[in-house]
Amino acid sequence: MPKIKTPKGTYKFKLIPIYPGWKLIDKEKAFENLSLFKEIADRNEFKFFLAYGTMLGAVREKDFIDHDEDIDLGADYQDVDKFLSMLFELRENAFEVARWDDRGLISIIRNNEYIDIYFFKKYSDKLMINCGEPLPTKFFENQSVMTFKGLEFMAPADIEGVMEFWYGKDWRIPAQWLDYKMPKWKIWKFKAMQWVKLCIPKCLTKNMLKKKEQMMFDKYKNRGVLEGYLDEKQ
DSSP, X not given: OOEEEXXXXXXXXXXXXXXXXXXXXXXXHHHHHHHHHHHHHHHTTOOOEEOHHHHHHHHHTSSOOTTOOSEEEEEEGXXXXXXXXXXXXXHHTTOEEEEEETTTEEEEEETTEEEEEEEEEEOSSSEXXXXXXXXXXXXXXXXXXXXXXXXXEEEESOHHHHHHHHHOTTTTSOOOOOOTTOOHHHHHHHHHHHHHHHHSOHHHHHHHHHHHHHHHHHHHHHHTTTTTTOOTTO
């Protein structure tokens, strides 16, 4: 059984293999989860912000995106211990960890709806990064309050800028990026990869993960959105 060392003791959990296109989001249950998570986070003074598809939906649809599958939140990696200290309280409120990557990604699930929390680390003076996903520091540091479905959340203040960074200039046009009719062999492949990553010693997967991170980073680089954020060595 996987374990997470937290400031409040060892947290044991059961891995729930999550893969792209796992299931369509149930908006009512998802918002119930987000509201409850916010209550617990606020009580523990854990700061987070709306990110990726959740922020996109909040800005464009004023709701979760119909073809999305989860909730995306961002946070500072420096606050990871504060979050891990919340795990037992989250469990008391029916949240369970579904997966944990100590590079800075955790998924918690409740009522079959899950939340991904991405913890960003400093990459350079101008960039933060999470598992290969870059985010300009200016978006990370400059945040403002956004009202989403009647509740107030933090989010990058430069909405236009961060949306273009994540999704391109046509971010206002809905586009389904997940396949919910994935063949069974592909589903089992994703599940197997998660189990393998969990069971194999980190020293054996280190190079593989670095390659995946570089591929993710290069996608942004090839789009040209990192111009002005990289020095010559990067």
